[in-house]
Amino acid sequence: MGRLASAYRQAVAAHRAARAHLDAARDALGAAPAPAAPLGADELVARLAEVGDALATPTPGVTPAAAAAVPVRIGEASTSEGGFPVLVPLGGGHHLAVDTDARDPRVAGLLRALVLRLTATAPAGEVRVAGIDTVALGATFGPLRPLLDAGVVDPPATTEAEVAALLDAAERHAREAQHGAPGDTPLLLVVAAAAPPPRELARLAALTHAGPAAAVCVLVAGHPSRRPGDAPPPLGATTAVRLTERYAYVGDPPGVPFSDDGSGLAAPVLLDGDPPAASVRALAEHLGAAVRHGDAVGFAELLPERRWAESAGNGLRTVVGRAGRAPVTVAFDDATPHWLVGGRTGAGKTVFLLDVLYGLAARYSPAELQLYLLDFKEGVSFTEFVPTGRDPSWLPHARAVGIESDREYGVAVLRELRRELHRRATLLKRHGVTKLADLPRDTPVPRVVAVIDEFHVLLAGNDAPARESVDLLEELARKGRSYGVHLVLASQSMTGIEALYGRAEAVFGQFALRVALPGGGGVLGQRGDVAAALPVGSAVVNTAAGAAGADTVVRFPDAHAAADELGRLRHRLWQARPAGARPPAVFKGYETARLEDDPTFTGLRPGGRRPLALVGRTVDVHGSTALFIMDTTPGRHLAVVGTSPAGADVLRAATLSLARQHAPGECRFLLAPLVAAADVVADETVEALTAAGHVVERLDATGLRGRVAELADRVGQGATGPAPAGRTFLVGFGMDAASAVLGTPDPQTFRSGLDDLRALLRQGPGHGVHLLGWWRGLRRLADDLGGTQNRDDIACLVALNVPGGELGLHLGVHDLAYTPRPDRALLVDRHDQRTRLIVPFARDAHELAGEG
Secondary structure, eight states, rough: HHHHHHHHHHHHHHHHHHHHHHHHHHHHTTTTTSSSSOHHHHHHHHHHHHHEEEEEEEETTOOOSSSSSSEEEEEEEEEEEEEEEEEEBBTBHHHHHHHHOTTTTHHHHHHHHHHHHHHSSOTTTEEEEEEEOOTTTTTGGGGGHHHHTTTTTOBBSSSSSHHHHHHHOOOOOOOHHHHHHHSSOOOEEEEESSSOHHHHHHHHHHHSSSSGOOEEEEEEEOSOOSSTTTTOOOOEEEEEEESSOOOOOEETTOOOOOOOTBBBSSSOEEEOOOOOHHHHHHHHHHHHHHHHHHOOOGGGGSSSTTTTTTTTTEEEEEEEEEETTTEEEEEEESSSEEEEEOTTTTOOOOOHHHHHHHHHHHHOOOOOOOOEEOOOSOOTTTTGSSSSSSOOOOOOOOEEEEEEOOHHHHHHHHHHHHHHHHHHHHHHHHHTSGGGGOOOTTSSOEEEEEEEEEEETTTTTTTTHHHHHHHHHHHHHHHHHTEEEEEEEEEEEEOOOOGGGOOOHHHHHHHOOEEEEEEOOOGOOOOOTTTTTTTTTTEEEETTTTTTEEEEEEEEHHHHTTHHHHHHHHHHHHTTOOOOOOOOOOEETTTOBBGGGHHHHOOOTTTSSOOEEEEEEETTOOOOOEEEEEESSOOOOEEEESSTTTHHHHHHHHHHHHTTTTTSSSEEEEEEEESSSGGHHHHHHHHHHHTTOEEEOOOOHHHHHHHHHHHHHHHHHTTOOOSSSSSSEEEEEEEGGHHHHHHOOOTTTTTHHHHHHHHHHHHGGGEEEEEEEEEHHHHHHHHHTTSSGGGGGGEEEEEEEOEEEEHHHTOOOOOOOOOTTTTEEEEETTTTTEEEEEEEBBOOSSSOOOOO
């Protein structure tokens, strides 16, 4: 009954349109006085001209073309008595074919004129143009570029694969129109600059037989073929135009009948040429604004009716925008487990990702969905998902968020995801099932979505982090489908990534869903940049790893424009968070690490068994505190190395953290500020220690030598004598500056201060004596130690701006991957075999003088 009613409504609409055209013709004829005698040839031509002009100028912006045909001018008939406009019906199931392709300038100009007239006279958004141009590689539609930029004309298909994809989309359009209500579907105008290959031409011909309900109008040039032996498929309800050297003939040219019924206009026609460029620009400005307004997708369209009402057992789904008037839903499931997103700068990549994340977070509760979010560009893509000083809310699904992430942080997140894979594999085996949906209801396992924006930065170069990242990504991409771990990789470019050479297919081959924003056609493979001409706010979504025939052009909302709406949604989700929910672990690559803000530092109390020297924040998933244990094990001393004055800050942090673990009187601090670059920091350290009630003694280079000799003598006797009461921390700011004094031998004993220092380093920890020193160069440190063979005498090392090669030689590690950069350091603990990138602790404001 539904189809019968739909067909009836279409017939009524077509009948009314025909009556309207008939009435218009009668009105035009009735405007002149009735002839008293039969019209002569001159009068007939004049009357035809009047009627033609009346019908050829329908009211702009209000003439529909999908349900009923409209008369469209194609040129002017030429007779000895004068000329008159020639109109053909287009739309409403009526089509046009020209026997010469668009390499003839007359045909190219006619096609462009028809596109302009149909789009100009229909309501904004009611006509969409899809072009096929395999003979001129898109040049036929070049003069219509303003309409393409305005979103009225789609980028033309120029390859066989693109033509097939365009016809796939046209057939889907026709099917949806036939099942919808009349008038609900805009007219799709398919313009072929030349007849495509036989297979595609047959599909094009089938569209001409689909009838008015399909809402498709076909303009095809180069049909029928003039080559002998060609038998092109017949077209339905199509006006045929044949060109001669000078004229065109609509229907049968005189003496050369080619239609079945012998109909045709018995007069040659001069085809209309190109529309003026100014008219194209003016129409583009008018329609562009109207189309953008009509196609604008509101953020509310992406959200479900009920929050957190969906189950992720069989996958995650969300609406990302609209294709025409239909919502487009995409998924993380067995068919499309991972996504690849590409687009040039400013194409809306971040906006699209935010739309997806908010859509998922609104549909699935934190028990169903967890998010790991990494941003490797200098932006704030995911800042709104974490608590800030201005807004304490966070997205309760987010587990880890990296903003301006270090590559090492990205590797740490990938390692964490791999550990999650292994945990889930063990869980599935324990329950004897193979997929998450089969787990018992009392064993909920949320799906994980990890988004890596500008992932090419993570894989830059061919060093150890890049190689490990590729290994981890390949494993996660292969196994993630089975264990509910999904990846979204987004970037401006998918080429030139050295670490992926020979392995790109192994990684990207698992990414079935591709999203190409403007300039991001590379994610679709070798098909060319089909997204190059897309307007901002739209994307090609492909569900078959970029293969032709699976494209959908989607418009999505601007999340930035809906900031207030997003803020309200985020607050509602935050307020509904489960009891005991924690904010995400946040790594902000640009943020200074402060000792006073560190939770480990604030939790320190006197009485601990093994003192901890805190030096920074580890670049890992949870931002754990970077520290060394200062126990009685030989070598438990700290050396901070590098010319950067940040070395003084690190020494300050280690000293204050040790002081916090001792009650006044339980230890003493011997501070030696030996370089001017550390004077301010040393003064602040002395002030803080004194305020806490600790015993503090300041030393110069000479005093340092004396105390070192005294301590060395005491620990040397400690093997047989009593151990000294409490601990002693010798803190040297610029130890290398004392090398000359320490290196001078005593004239009586011939023993130097360096001899005492080396003895103290070897035996001090067992007697509660620890050295914390800042050296401004590795060679100076090695010399003071007596060569690299004694490097284990100081097992704890923080390397600042030290070249990786030099550091590797000192440590005896030949493949050390470390590139020094501001606000980063390498922590090395030779006893625990730990090597970690850290953000060293720093004071709020550096008031350091130049190096001494």
